[in-house]
Amino acid sequence: MTQTASEIYIVEKGDTLSQIAKTSGVPLHRLIKLNNLKNPSLLRVGQPIYLSERVAFSVKALFLDALRYPIENLAYQLVIDGKAHHGKTGKNGLSDEKVSASAKSTVEVLIKDVVGNWQKVGATVSGYGEKLITLVSPYVSFKDRLESHPPSAPTTPTSQSKPPAPPSTKPALPSKPQGSPVPNNPVVKKKSKKGKGGESVIEIGIDLPAELLKYMQAYEDKPITADDWKELAEKLECEINVLKAIAKVESGGRSAFWVINDTAEHKVHAPKIMFERHYFHNLTCANGPLPNTKKKRRHGKGVAGCKSPHDDHPDICWRTGYRKAKQLNSSDAAMHDGHVDRADIRDNRQDYLRLINAYRLNSEAALKSASWGKFQVMGANYSACGEGTVFTFVKKMCRNELGQTGLLAGFIKKNPELWKAVKEKNWHLIAYNYNGPNYKSDTDYDVKMKEAYEYYCKNAV
Template sequence: MQTSEGKGTSLASGRLPDPYRVRPGDTLSSIARRTGVSIATLQRWNGLRDPHKIRVGQVLYLSEASAFGVSFVFLDALRHPIANLPYRLEVDGRTVVGKTGPQGQIPTQVTQAAQSKVELWIQDAHSQWQKLVSTVSGYGHKLITLVSGAIVVPTTLEAVSGQAIQALSKQREITATATTQAKPPVKPSGAPSKNNPAVTTKTGKGPQGMPTIVIGVDLPQTLMDHFKHFKGGDITAKDWEGVADLLECEPEVLQAIAKVESGGRSAFWRLMDGQGGHVPALLYERHYFSRLTGGRYDQDHPDISWPTGYRLRKQLGKEDKKMHDGRVDDDDIYASYATSYLRLLNAYRLDPDAALQSCSWGKFQIMGANHGLCGEPSLKKFVNKMCTSEVAQLGLLAGFIQNKPAAWKDPKNKALGREISLWDAVKAKNWRVIAFYYNGRAYETNQYHLKLERAYEAYKKANEAKKA
């Protein structure tokens, strides 16, 4: 299993919110008077050596539960609760035994101090306890979400060995089985899971022969309805030239954008190993989903909802304070289109519109949140067009280029009286400005402008050779 830790509860103590953020004029003694809690107790709950040293903006915990609470939640590979899982907690010399609740939760435990050790065990089918977590309480209510890397749980048909449980919890980096595969989700088979009817299950054999439950992803029908619009057909030279004439630019500029954004490959692949329809290539962006949903899913689903976007694979394992657990895990990196689809599915079950807007779609990787700029006020119709053909995607690109608001000024030419729009840049082959609009202010770090220019030159050379 994979763990993610988050801070934060909203308990009330006296007239102040708990936790409480120190404001100008606050002292520890004034906070103690307002809450009815002694200064010594506040010091212990917050690890304060000097009661005279608190700073504006500092977070203080005003109750023992807020200071030393520890909560656990168990989720399956699709982030749905795992209920009725036997567990054992060892905290401060006491043992708590029970089963997870309907939301996969374990009752919050309040430790005696920040240094208190907390150990969590789960029971396999042979009544053997397997340790999953060993941590310290720390300061602040700690939420530990345990996400199953694969559905491997006790069943009524076959016993699950202790070895199977160990395989499940062995590495922190394990992610949902479907996300590590290089191909799209397989058509589900088996009976609906008691945990979640959207997930079907059947028994099978896993590594080293241990019995497992195999999961299948049941795609939401409303999402499948979008995929039914596929008509296919590659973009022809005439198509490229037609849109280029509309935009008053060279077709090779548009081809270069496609090359850098999607590798110039087909913008569609087959769903369900050839058994289903075609789906457009996409990349899911969790920081968009977090912003569009007001961050309400950040704590429980940081892999698909977090204020900071995904990192590059080369950063895997590195410390990063902007990540939910302080380091870059598998769930924090950009991955394949197949992984992006699993992320989209998980987000879609939480908020369909926000999920669709949080993807960059098709050959030109246009964010769903920009559907209005593409000349399509309806998000539903935008996605339908993205699912139709590459030609339809090219038409949406034209609208995006024409309507993208100007927001770039040349830092080397401050005398320039107006901002340069994306359309201006496309006409003039201004690679830096195009790169800025497509890749943000970090475009130079990613050498995005150079990639665009090289792609343009390659297409220009190839197209001229065809005409010769």
């Protein structure tokens, strides 16, 4: 047995619970309780075995503002097993670590409102393993340091007293988004109206990063023409309708661009994207960017050292990807807290917010972790598309649809198997090389591409 941490043991082939108890010095009955083992004789390779109450039942809360900056010096309460634990957050926005009595313990998080009353902002069940409760303020940005209480101000607010006006030096808060709120995050809202190309209109309650905004402001309204499709097909030696079928499935048959913040002052056209948090985790994990393999697992539950510095933000950085909406509230051991929360759900309306928050942590990894444009090419494939950096790749993606076709051509030509499949209309291999081995269980890409191809052929579009 090789122990990977002083308080956690990862099961290896041939291990028994009795052997683990003997080696670790933790009594067998205690291991059974700490790990909720229904059948102690059945252990699976890679299963974490908790050796103490701290790792089995510990709880922390992380407080972030709308830009994912930690909120420092925030007074909080963690109410665990009916007992209130008071404290103030440090520079990292974290509460003190507390240990619950069992996995069934209730945990409530409270903070003070403007008049000093405690308000509950979150609640959960302890569960098994170290739990991090992340709470994000949708609009309010807190100052790094709280100002001293003015000597002349009353210690208890009265009906006549009003909170002091904010200092003139305080930065302006982002405007509140308009439209219907997205359930996963009120910072993002989606309007019901559509642009002339059928593009979605999305409001984000925070500003775009300056460099991304610059790319998007260079947008040109140049959709792909019939001549462009013909030239691309000739370059790739394939049928036009094969390429149109790929575009239809990847972009939903709509415009390759979305409208972000639809106001005269802030309106920009942004490429359609899909942010992938497991890419961001893999690219920022200390173990390197390699994915899991049968021979050498680099990432995943129970893998020693599989820890990105950004895993405190599991909504944008985690070992496994987002789940489908129908899986909401279901149990899932691969999630950071053992079940599927709203932050674990795939939601295209949130993709730019997730990208922006990841961009602040690691701009290059964030851009590589999204698929872009009409053909949804991953940023990580920038080199295969003929670009020297992911930044020039994104710049071209942001400019117009014609630039996106050039990137697609480079990507297909750099992948001989994909190019061969495109020329031969092998839908299985197109989907496999384009979307990975899980394409079938995800969305039946091969079937949808074939149906789209047949539609274009039949209707001579």
